Amino acid sequence: MTEPLLRLSGLTKAYPGVVANRGVSFDIRPGEIHALLGENGAGKSTLVKTIYGLVKPDEGRMAWRGAPFAPGKPSDARAAGVAMVFQHFSLFDALDVAENVALGMENPPPMGELAARIREVSDTYGLPLDPGRIVGDLSAGERQRVEIVRCLLQDPRLLIMDEPTSVLTPQEVEILFETLRKLRSEGTSILYISHKLEEIRALCEHATILRLGEVVATCDPREASAREMAEMMVGSALHRPARAAKAPGEVVLQLDGLTAASPRPFGTALKDVSVEVRAGEVLGIGGVAGNGQDELLLALSGEMRTAAEMVRLKGAPVGRLGPTARRRLGLLCAPEERNGHASAPDMSLTENALLTGGVRKGMIRKGFLDWGKARGFAEEVIRGFDVRTPGPGAAARSLSGGNLQKFVIGREILQAPQVLVVNQPTWGVDAAAAAAIRQALLDLAAGGAAVIVVSQDLDELMEISDRFAALNGGALSAPVPTGGLTVHRIGLMLGGAHDMEVAHVEA
Amino acid sequence: MFGSIDPLLLLASLMVAATPIVFAAIGELVVERAGVLNLGVEGMMITGAVCGFIVAVQTGSPLLGFAGAAVGGAALSLLFAALTQYLLSNQVATGLALTLFGLGLASLLGQGWVGIRAPSVPDLPLGPLRDIPVLGPVLFRHDPMVYLGLLVCLGVWWFLNRTRGGLILRAVGDNHDAAHALGYRVVRVRVLAILFGGAMAGLGGAYLSLVRVPTWTDGITAGAGWIALAIVVFASWRPGRLVIGAYLFGGVAQLQLNLQAAGVRVPVEILSMSPYIATILVLVLLSAGRAPGCLGRSFHAAR
Numbered sequence: 001m002t003e004p005l006l007r008l009s010g011l012t013k014a015y016p017g018v019v020a021n022r023g024v025s026f027d028i029r030p031g032e033i034h035a036l037l038g039e040n041g042a043g044k045s046t047l048v049k050t051i052y053g054l055v056k057p058d059e060g061r062m063a064w065r066g067a068p069f070a071p072g073k074p075s076d077a078r079a080a081g082v083a084m085v086f087q088h089f090s091l092f093d094a095l096d097v098a099e100n101v102a103l104g105m106e107n108p109p110p111m112g113e114l115a116a117r118i119r120e121v122s123d124t125y126g127l128p129l130d131p132g133r134i135v136g137d138l139s140a141g142e143r144q145r146v147e148i149v150r151c152l153l154q155d156p157r158l159l160i161m162d163e164p165t166s167v168l169t170p171q172e173v174e175i176l177f178e179t180l181r182k183l184r185s186e187g188t189s190i191l192y193i194s195h196k197l198e199e200i201r202a203l204c205e206h207a208t209i210l211r212l213g214e215v216v217a218t219c220d221p222r223e224a225s226a227r228e229m230a231e232m233m234v235g236s237a238l239h240r241p242a243r244a245a246k247a248p249g250e251v252v253l254q255l256d257g258l259t260a261a262s263p264r265p266f267g268t269a270l271k272d273v274s275v276e277v278r279a280g281e282v283l284g285i286g287g288v289a290g291n292g293q294d295e296l297l298l299a300l301s302g303e304m305r306t307a308a309e310m311v312r313l314k315g316a317p318v319g320r321l322g323p324t325a326r327r328r329l330g331l332l333c334a335p336e337e338r339n340g341h342a343s344a345p346d347m348s349l350t351e352n353a354l355l356t357g358g359v360r361k362g363m364i365r366k367g368f369l370d371w372g373k374a375r376g377f378a379e380e381v382i383r384g385f386d387v388r389t390p391g392p393g394a395a396a397r398s399l400s401g402g403n404l405q406k407f408v409i410g411r412e413i414l415q416a417p418q419v420l421v422v423n424q425p426t427w428g429v430d431a432a433a434a435a436a437i438r439q440a441l442l443d444l445a446a447g448g449a450a451v452i453v454v455s456q457d458l459d460e461l462m463e464i465s466d467r468f469a470a471l472n473g474g475a476l477s478a479p480v481p482t483g484g485l486t487v488h489r490i491g492l493m494l495g496g497a498h499d500m501e502v503a504h505v506e507a
Numbered sequence: 508m509f510g511s512i513d514p515l516l517l518l519a520s521l522m523v524a525a526t527p528i529v530f531a532a533i534g535e536l537v538v539e540r541a542g543v544l545n546l547g548v549e550g551m552m553i554t555g556a557v558c559g560f561i562v563a564v565q566t567g568s569p570l571l572g573f574a575g576a577a578v579g580g581a582a583l584s585l586l587f588a589a590l591t592q593y594l595l596s597n598q599v600a601t602g603l604a605l606t607l608f609g610l611g612l613a614s615l616l617g618q619g620w621v622g623i624r625a626p627s628v629p630d631l632p633l634g635p636l637r638d639i640p641v642l643g644p645v646l647f648r649h650d651p652m653v654y655l656g657l658l659v660c661l662g663v664w665w666f667l668n669r670t671r672g673g674l675i676l677r678a679v680g681d682n683h684d685a686a687h688a689l690g691y692r693v694v695r696v697r698v699l700a701i702l703f704g705g706a707m708a709g710l711g712g713a714y715l716s717l718v719r720v721p722t723w724t725d726g727i728t729a730g731a732g733w734i735a736l737a738i739v740v741f742a743s744w745r746p747g748r749l750v751i752g753a754y755l756f757g758g759v760a761q762l763q764l765n766l767q768a769a770g771v772r773v774p775v776e777i778l779s780m781s782p783y784i785a786t787i788l789v790l791v792l793l794s795a796g797r798a799p800g801c802l803g804r805s806f807h808a809a810r
Contacts (some may be wrong), residue, residue: 074690099678
């Protein structure tokens with residue numbers, strides 16, 4: 001067996017109140033694609049930040065080709081040959097591609113020469129890029145290419161990829177995997193972080209599984225099943241949402257030629273979106289981030305007004321009504337971004353319960369607030385959805401992602417909506433909480449409400465929706481029944497592999 | 508009725524009137540491109556004005572006076588940097604406090620210096636250029652600070668767009684989390700930018716007390732710092748437009764003074780308003796830029 005490229009021995013890092021890594025040890029061999037698996041909060045990010053020199057471990061050592069390795073800052077790690085593609089946070093929207101690449105290099109060549117090298121490397125690896133484009137105008141897939149090309153220009157020995165596929169279509173994922181396999185064949189090691197098990201099975205030959213900061217298992221992902229790995233990650237058997245077959249009822253929500261410009265810079269306009277949703281059905285809407293999901297949510301919630309008859313609730317035009325009026329009629333929305341859009345992070349759970357539940361639960365009378373009722377409602381949500389919190393007086397910010405998400409979804413469900421629209425209901429939520437949220441959405445639909453789930457997680461949509469439609473460039477495809485859909489077919493509905501011409505995404 | 512206004516004199520005094528704003532605004536532009544909103548420009552200007560005045564009178568050297576002004580402005584901005592970058596205080600509130608503090612501090616320091624005349628600043632000897640008809644009196648008969656202001660703007664443009672340091676500064680202002688993840692020292696870059704902004708505001712203030720007025724009186728800046736702040740925004744954070752904005756403001760300010768002196772039958776209040784309105788109008792029509800992504804947001808590595 002060859003000497004490992006990087007050996008981690010007993011790495012421990014504690015933050016106030018939480019141990020992020022506890023005695024983590026494993027080897028990365030030259031030329032292997034090594035998966036690092038774990039739930040959100042398992043300590044994956046802290047671990048790779050340690051390798052990249054952004055975090056200093058409290059205990060433990062690292063060895064790089066046998067020699068001690070303790071990078072004090074990212075440039076030390078880069079000098080040794082470590083390169084990292086970040087999940088988010090590492091591109092500059094206002095700068096162009098070449099400038100972004102230059103910022104990730106120790107000694108960038110002059111801009112003209114750099115642009116030529118970017119073209120050369122991006123062609124070699126099948127990642128077309130124009131060095132002069134402003135990054136804010138690029139699609140998510142193109143933005144990732146910028147990050148990868150930035151790494152490749154430094155001839156890395158070890159490439160760290162943190163959740164690289166969360167923003168890509170299946171076709172783009174396939175292109176990325178080809179690039180990674182090519183790199184492996186050239187002798188580059190790759191540390192691949194993900195919680196998408198099928199991808200890891202397709203790509204990696206070795207997997208280390210983290211749970212609560214500790215290595216709990218290692219396996220060969222080509223031999224283990226996705227279910228086995230998932231249970232190693234979670235530490236318990238997974239509960240699969242169950243659904244009752246039921247004939248759909250009458251049409252409750254109708255979008256008719258919904259067309260609207262985006263209110264945000266770098267946003268996507270909605271183009272002639274038409275769809276009907278029936279009582280008792282779950283409509284899944286998929287799409288790569290930034291293809292109009294946010295705008296569709298704004299148009300449905302009433303934060304963005306449209307022509308009245310573009311949005312109809314039980315036949316009545318509501319396109320010109322604001323969020324509160326729509327809530328009164330039974331059209332409820334739970335937006336993405338639980339910290340900031342779906343909740344006010346610094347306010348208590350009681351206050352947050354009142355903010356959306358006030359109208360339907362009778363907590364506001366003649367302009368005065370009924371705090372007793374609001375607290376009662378918050379407690380009802382906390383009990384009904386197993387939200388782990390000291391009580392309704394806790395600030396929304398203090399809850400973990402999964403718990404706050406259960407709260408903001410539960411808050412809407414308990415208001416007995418006619419139509420519930422949710423965006424990314426389980427993004428960044430641990431598997432157990434995600435299963436509970438999906439089950440609650442299915443139960444709501446079984447009770448006769450119409451549910452629209454907007455998500456980038458295709459597995460989730462396949463699991464819970466009756467019909468599936470794709471958003472691509474602000475246009476919605478015709479919905480098709482979920483049964484019998486293949487990944488390839490979905491990929492084509494999402495717009496296939498985005499190339500340079502399709503550029504309209506803010507990630 | 509406009510007969511009493513000499514167009515050449517007007518154009519020449521325009522450059523002088525614009526110079527304090529050019530200095531203060533170019534400093535603030537660098538600060539804001541680094542992602543920091545320092546509303547204390549007025550306070551740093553007037554502190555620079557009084558420090559520069561005292562040093563110049565004491566030493567008899569306007570050059571040392573300007574140096575002292577830069578140091579004074581930078582020293583006050585260091586307070587802002589410590590509060591906002593290390594103690595993570597709110598930038599808007601801290602900036603407003605800095606303005607109030609600077610006005611009070613300058614008033615205190617300036618007691619006993621009222622009514623003294625500053626040592627005069629000689630024109631830059633530009634030789635034969637001075638004697639070119641029309642252009643000579645308008646462009647080439649000014650003190651060195653007028654030209655220094657323009658050079659600083661050119662230098663800032665070159666720094667931001669052509670050097671690695673400038674690229675890093677823009678990156679820090681656009682997305683401080685990403686810059687930190689790549690290993691750049693966000694706080695250090697911002698502190699340096701804030702110090703530069705303070706020094707430039709100090710120079711702008713000293714230009715008022717040493718050249719433009721040239722004596723010390725309380726409240727000598729009279730809102731010039733606020734104009735500089737507005738010009739940075741309306742100039743879309745670009746040095747070239749900033750110079751246009753500052754010269755436009757200086758020009759209309761001179762023109763309305765001349766009109767007042769010429770006894771035009773327009774209420775003085777409206778004439779006094781005119782530079783502000785004209786500057787805002789023109790720059791709004793020109794503006795197309797986007798604010799730096801992290802403008803005004805505090806950075807902490809753990810968040």
